[in-house]
Amino acid sequence: VDTLQSVSAKCIKASWYFATHTLIFCALVDCQPALWKMTENCFMHHRTKVLTIDTMNPNVKKVEYAVRGPIVQRAVQIEKELKAGAKKPFSEVIRANIGDAHAMGQRPITFFRQVLALCSYPELLEGNEFPEDAKERARRILQACGGGSIGAYSASQGIECVRQDVARYIQERDGGIPCNPDNIYLSTGASDAIVTILKLLVCGEGRNRTGVMIPIPQYPLYSAALADLGAVQIEYYLDEENCWSLDVSELRRALVAAQQHCSPRALCIINPGNPTGQVQSRQCIEDVIRFAAEEHLFLMADEVYQDNVYAEGCEFHSFKKVLFEMGPEYSDTVELVSFHSTSKCYMGECGFRGGYMEVINMDPDVKVQLTKLVSVRLCPPVPGQALLDVVVNPPRPGEPSFNTYIKRTSTLQVLAEKAWLTEEVFNTVPGITCNPVQGAMYSFPRISLPERAIQQAKEKGQAPDMFYCMKLLEETGICLVPGSGFGQREGTYHFRMTILPPTDKLKIVLEKVKQFHQSFTQQYS
Structure with a gap:
């Protein structure tokens, strides 16, 4: 009882104390509104963000993507400055940093856009403005969509009839080697599919952490x-x-060195190459497949530039075709996934984000997990799936649109001419050497930089070729990507430049780069 009485007295005293001070505080606030504001500001000042640079995912801070890095960000600022009336030694920024064909002036394929227009606005099917083969494809795609609309979700793996058309396309491309639509996964461009496969592969800790072989x-x-x-x-x-x-000897060197600190599990190949533009020979592909089989590696074949082959004597060979032609010893065992996209080649439809991957010899249980993983994102963009369908199922001979469609070959011919022009001009410049652009959409010339320029770059905390490309942008308005953003051998310097600008503009770009390099070399020699 004594204890209860004591506690009760203390509670009454505390209540009186709290009430009194609350009244005093309220009176002060009533009289002095600024006091409350000061208290609020003090509270806000000491409150920290939940998500800060120190508390965020540390892996994200390690991510770098040079294609849209500091050079491009500065290019955007310069464009704004030009619009605001700033005086520059140039009138426009030429973005030769990225393989964005339509942004560089390449015209879209009429048939593709007709089908997409019909799918987007089905009422157009009732008119006579569009050819019947475009209407037939649009109807087929719409019938496979929920509610007959490309605004509906699709199956996570992609619309079934589109996957069937992709499988038929691959089978025709590879000379009749069977392709199962169940092994086809449609994706948001090839990039999304590549990241998805890497997610499946990565596991382990420390020396058991997954290692992935990538070209440099x-x-x-x-x-x-x-x-x-x-x-x-x-x-x-x-x-x-x-x-x-x-x-392959370089593959083996890299593998042996990596086994000391990780568990190599996958090998990535880009063919035709980006940023290097090489096209691998059939013999090279066979050697790579044997290496993957011997070392028990999961093979990833990035083949998004498969139609972009220009050099005489070069030919695209799909990894799947070569794999199956090597016989059951390899075709029944080597795990392969290949990627393709609507963003490149003669299509250049980057913005629609259409693509696919084909998985070969994937463990059935893992395939279930892959399907689950892609379902988390619901489905790839359905307009992109529709575009992919007409890319792999184009007009055939005898159809109304065939004669117009077949002119697409002129796009590839023009790219071939620009590839040759780029190589020729760069190799006339002292201090620049450029390998033949056999395929893809880029040149990756090597540049010799004076020692003073290298030292000044280091003083600024920049890679020497970043320093070079930034000065090129500021003085000429030409936006390129430094080779350091792609990786290169120590002591060598490069830049990547797309060959996509129209021929007249490409000639201007090449001449400006030539003059700049000569001036830069003289300035820092």
Whole structure:
């Protein structure tokens, strides 16, 4: 009882104390509104963000993507400055940093856009403005969509009839080697499919952490995705002295070195190459497949530039075709996934984000997990799926649109001419050497930089070729990507430039780069 009385007295005293001070505080606030504001500001000042640079996912901070990095960000600022009336030694920024065909002036394929227009606005099917073969494809796609609309979700793996058309396309491309639509996964461009497969592959800790072999130079999607996933990047070098060829002895060197600190599980190949533009020979592909089989590696074949082959004597060979032609010893065992996209080739439809991957010899239980993983994102963009369908199922001989469609070959011919022009001009410039652009959409010339320029770049905390490309942008308005963003051998410097600008503009770009390099070399020599 005594204890209860004591506690009760203390509670009454505390209540009186709290009430009194509350009244005093309220009176002060009533009289002095600024006091409350000061208290609020003090509280807000000491409150920290939940998500800060120190508390965020550390892997994200390691991600770099040079294709849209600091050079491009500065290019955007310069464009705004020009619009605001700023005086520059040039009137426009020429973005030769990225393989964005339509942004560079390439015209879309009429048939593709007709089908997409019909799918987007089905009422057009009632008119006579569009050819019957375009209408037939649009009807087929719409019938496969929920509610007859491309605004509906599709199956996570992609619309079934589109996957069937992709399988038929692959089978025709590979000379009749069977292709099962169940092995086809439609995707948001090839990039999304590549990242999805890497997610399946990455596991382990420490020395057991997954290692993935990627070419150097490489397309920075790979290094960025591996950094994001916390995987180990295993670099193998392409041979610049031999037109960026791939030597299996270099693969083995990189593998043996990596086994000391990680568990190599996958090998990525880009063919035709990005940024290097080489086209691998059939013999090279066979050697790579044997290497993957011997070392028990999962093979990833990035083949998005398969239609972009220009050099005489070069030919695209799909990894799947070569794999199956090597016989059951390989075709029944080697795990392969290949990627393709609507963004490149003669289509250049980057914005629609259409693509696919085909999986070969994937463990059935893993395939279930893959289907589950893609279902988390619901489905790829349905307009992109519709576009992919007409890419793999174009007008056939005898159909109304065939004669117009077949003119697409002129796009590839023009690209071939620009590839040759780029190589020719760069190789006339002292201090620039450029391998033949055998395929894809880029040149990757090597540049010699004076020692003073290298030192000044280091003082600024920049890679020397970043320093070079930034000065090029500021003085000429030409936006390129430094080779350091793709990887390169120590002590060498490069830049990547797309061959996509119209021929007249490409000539201007090449001449400006030529003049700049001569001036830059003289300034820092």
